[in-house]
Amino acid sequence: MNDKYENEQWWLATLGRTLVWARLRVLEAGTAEVLDSDGKILPYDSEDTARAALMDAEFVELSGLDEDDAQSRGFSLAELTPPQAGNDEALAALMMQKLPPRH
Numbered sequence: 670m671n672d673k674y675e676n677e678q679w680w681l682a683t684l685g686r687t688l689v690w691a692r693l694r695v696l697e698a699g700t701a702e703v704l705d706s707d708g709k710i711l712p713y714d715s716e717d718t719a720r721a722a723l724m725d726a727e728f729v730e731l732s733g734l735d736e737d738d739a740q741s742r743g744f745s746l747a748e749l750t751p752p753q754a755g756n757d758e759a760l761a762a763l764m765m766q767k768l769p770p771r772h
Contacts, residue, residue: 676694676695677692677693677694677695678692678693678694678730678731678732679691679692679693679730679731679732679751680692680693680723680728680729680730680731681728681729681731681749682726682727682728682729683742683743683744685743686743686744686767686768686769686770686771687765687766687767687768688744688749688765688766688767688768689706689728689764689765690706690751690752690763690764690765690766691703691704691705691706691723691728691764692704692751692760693716693719693720693723695716695719699715699716700712700713700714700715701713701714701715701716701718701719702719703719703722703723704757704760704761704764705764706761706764706765707761707764708757708758708760708761708762708764710757731749731751734746734749743771744768748768752764752766
């Protein structure tokens, strides 16, 4: 993790079998930024404001999900891996993931 970030959190929303990811970063100054599924970085005055905006958009924090929560959304925690890339531009292309059909 980059030293200029206090922490980084992954959030997700679901549209059927499509995962929509968002990355929330808390900056040293206490402000926050969200990388959304369109590749835009949205600034917020605090972590709480960023979290509220994500929850309003029906995102849930990945670290807060348990298997029952995941199953109620139509997937298993084992299917979830936040996207990874060398930079935000490459990461933006991976922020929407289609899960394979369930058998």
